[in-house]
Amino acid sequence: MSLALSTLLYEWRRYMAAVIALAVAGLLVLALVGMFMGIGKSFTATIDRSPADLMVLPPDSDGFGSTQPRRNIPTLFQHPEVVEVMPYTLSWAFWQNFPTPEQPMRREGVQVIVVDPMEGAVTLPNDFPEHIIVALQEPYSVILDATSLNKLGVKVGDKANLNGRTVNVRGTVDNYPSLFQSMIFTSRQTAKLLGIYSEGPRVGSLLVKLRDPARAATVAEELNAIGKGQYKAWTRDQLSQQNQAEMFKNSFISIMLGFMLLVGVFIGVVITWQTLQGAILANIKEFASLRALGVSMGSLRLIIMELSFWVGVAGLGLTAVLVIGVTALARLFNLSMYYPMWAIITIAIMLLVISVVSGLLSLGVLKKSQPADLLR
Amino acid sequence: MTQELAIDAKGITKSYKIGKTRQDVLKDVDFNAYHGQVTMVMGPSGSGKSTLVATLSGLLKPDAGEVIALGENLWTKKKARIDRFRLDHCGFIFQGFNLFPALNATQQVEQVLKYCRVPKSEARKRAKAALTEVGLEKRLNQMPSALSGGEKQRVAIARALSKNPQLLFADEPTSALDSVSGQVVIKLLHRAAHEHGAAVICVTHDPRLEAYADRIIHMEDGKILSDHFVNKP
Numbered sequence: 001m002s003l004a005l006s007t008l009l010y011e012w013r014r015y016m017a018a019v020i021a022l023a024v025a026g027l028l029v030l031a032l033v034g035m036f037m038g039i040g041k042s043f044t045a046t047i048d049r050s051p052a053d054l055m056v057l058p059p060d061s062d063g064f065g066s067t068q069p070r071r072n073i074p075t076l077f078q079h080p081e082v083v084e085v086m087p088y089t090l091s092w093a094f095w096q097n098f099p100t101p102e103q104p105m106r107r108e109g110v111q112v113i114v115v116d117p118m119e120g121a122v123t124l125p126n127d128f129p130e131h132i133i134v135a136l137q138e139p140y141s142v143i144l145d146a147t148s149l150n151k152l153g154v155k156v157g158d159k160a161n162l163n164g165r166t167v168n169v170r171g172t173v174d175n176y177p178s179l180f181q182s183m184i185f186t187s188r189q190t191a192k193l194l195g196i197y198s199e200g201p202r203v204g205s206l207l208v209k210l211r212d213p214a215r216a217a218t219v220a221e222e223l224n225a226i227g228k229g230q231y232k233a234w235t236r237d238q239l240s241q242q243n244q245a246e247m248f249k250n251s252f253i254s255i256m257l258g259f260m261l262l263v264g265v266f267i268g269v270v271i272t273w274q275t276l277q278g279a280i281l282a283n284i285k286e287f288a289s290l291r292a293l294g295v296s297m298g299s300l301r302l303i304i305m306e307l308s309f310w311v312g313v314a315g316l317g318l319t320a321v322l323v324i325g326v327t328a329l330a331r332l333f334n335l336s337m338y339y340p341m342w343a344i345i346t347i348a349i350m351l352l353v354i355s356v357v358s359g360l361l362s363l364g365v366l367k368k369s370q371p372a373d374l375l376r
Numbered sequence: 377m378t379q380e381l382a383i384d385a386k387g388i389t390k391s392y393k394i395g396k397t398r399q400d401v402l403k404d405v406d407f408n409a410y411h412g413q414v415t416m417v418m419g420p421s422g423s424g425k426s427t428l429v430a431t432l433s434g435l436l437k438p439d440a441g442e443v444i445a446l447g448e449n450l451w452t453k454k455k456a457r458i459d460r461f462r463l464d465h466c467g468f469i470f471q472g473f474n475l476f477p478a479l480n481a482t483q484q485v486e487q488v489l490k491y492c493r494v495p496k497s498e499a500r501k502r503a504k505a506a507l508t509e510v511g512l513e514k515r516l517n518q519m520p521s522a523l524s525g526g527e528k529q530r531v532a533i534a535r536a537l538s539k540n541p542q543l544l545f546a547d548e549p550t551s552a553l554d555s556v557s558g559q560v561v562i563k564l565l566h567r568a569a570h571e572h573g574a575a576v577i578c579v580t581h582d583p584r585l586e587a588y589a590d591r592i593i594h595m596e597d598g599k600i601l602s603d604h605f606v607n608k609p
Binding site for chain 1: 430434435456457461462463464466467468470472474475476477479483487488491498519532535536539547561573
């Protein structure tokens with residue numbers, strides 16, 4: 001084991017301030033990214049877990065909100081590999097519970113997502129269990145995300161009022177949390193009964209199933225060629241990535257992340273630098289004795305740089321532990337967090353850069369390792 | 377045993393600026409030391425003995441004078457060359473032991489050998505041999521915190537000896553030690569000179585060490601007062 005690594009392990013208390021500073025800097029940025037991404041993921045949950053191989057959106061849109069002409073559906077069928085096309089239908093509706101005497105009245109706007117409760121349907125999310133599919137087949141039945149029960153003032157088996165009609169809460173699904181309006185799933189038939197299903201000339205996004213899902217990217221290109229700019233076909237991954245990228249174009253999130261990054265880097269560099277400097281000073285006589293024995297200044301600098309690298313690695317390790325802790329804590333509060341690989345790699349590089357820069361800043365202290373001072 | 381001149385210094389002058397006054401620490405000192413001898417440099421504090429050793433060993437540049445060490449004019453070399461000279465030929469033992477707290481006895485010695493480009497397995501062998509020579513064969517894996525002062529100083533000596541230095545500089549090597557440990561240490565220095573042929577230059581004001589000296593030089597006020605050979609080179 002090298003001198004640098006042995007020193008870090010043996011005198012870990014001395015380096016703890018730097019390791020914690022790095023971990024907090026890492027956590028600060030990563031938790032923020034994780035939170036935004038988690039919120040974003042909850043918005044795109046229905047895309048990510050859709051069995052559709054392709055999503056077809058209006059040409060200038062990359063979200064699920066905007067509409068396109070219904071006539072795009074037959075255009076898509078011109079491609080021989082398209083086996084099913086269904087519109088993704090999302091409507092806004094007004095929810096009201098029937099409170100028991102000790103329960104408060106809840107009046108909420110909700111998003112109603114229409115699914116076809118049949119195994120293999122392109123609109124049915126692929127994580128809906130069998131009993132939920134069966135429950136959805138009943139008229140006037142609705143399915144909620146488990147975390148919405150409290151917000152909407154109901155439990156499974158209760159009745160509620162949706163746009164003036166009575167519906168039955170028949171079950172719950174997990175992993176569809178929403179920070180804003182709760183998500184409610186109904187069948188197409190129930191949506192029609194509730195009067196929230198439009199059969200007009202415009203539809204939302206189109207969900208497309210292909211004969212061979214492995215060819216999704218190629219078929220998307222071919223469909224775009226057929227459509228001549230009337231729509232744009234995306235694979236699920238493309239759309240998901242586009243949505244994530246779109247979120248970070250949002251100036252508020254970027255400013256906040258940029259600010260946190262700056263604060264994190266600043267705190268990290270200052271504390272790591274000062275800690276390293278103190279730790280080197282504590283061993284300055286040992287370094288000076290190596291200088292006396294003829295070890296070059298360059299070799300001592302390398303020891304410091306290696307030491308600062310290992311401090312960075314230790315900081316990364318602690319960041320991982322803290323992030324796991326924070327994520328578990330967030331889950332307790334039904335806040336899902338998601339860490340994309342690019343964010344993890346960026347943070348890892350950031351922490352190592354902080355520690356190496358701190359190491360560079362600390363090199364000046366080595367000038368105090370004058371071996372002649374050891375002679376007195 | 378070789379009895380050649382190891383260091384030959386002439387006209388060494390060094391002064392320090394303290395505040396607005398300039399203090400001469402070494403005043404035109406001539407000094408030499410032989411292989412295979414323990415040369416004891418004695419004198420009260422402030423007499424300039426440590427500064428003399430610093431200039432002889434390439435740690436502190438004198439204002440004037442020249443140092444011929446192992447036939448090479450030390451202070452005409454570039455800094456990196458002087459470092460290299462020390463790495464190849466010099467061992468140092470200080471009053472403080474200056475051992476890295478995180479390394480055990482064997483690793484302390486190996487650490488230095490690594491920079492001398494000694495291969496790993498060879499370094500381990502030499503480290504064990506050096507520690508055995510100083511009587512620490514049973515303490516090879518002890519950390520400095522588990523060693524007594526005398527044992528720490530012996531590790532420092534093993535670290536210095538493992539390079540097989542031709543010049544061994546010791547600055548008050550016994551002043552932080554009890555008399556028994558001090559004797560062990562000076563015997564080791566004596567052995568380094570007499571068995572390995574190193575030129576040992578030991579700065580001390582401990583009169584008990586005189587018994588082990590081959591030559592005793594007394595300094596005062598930056599000048600050599602007396603130079604007395606106990607054993608002729």
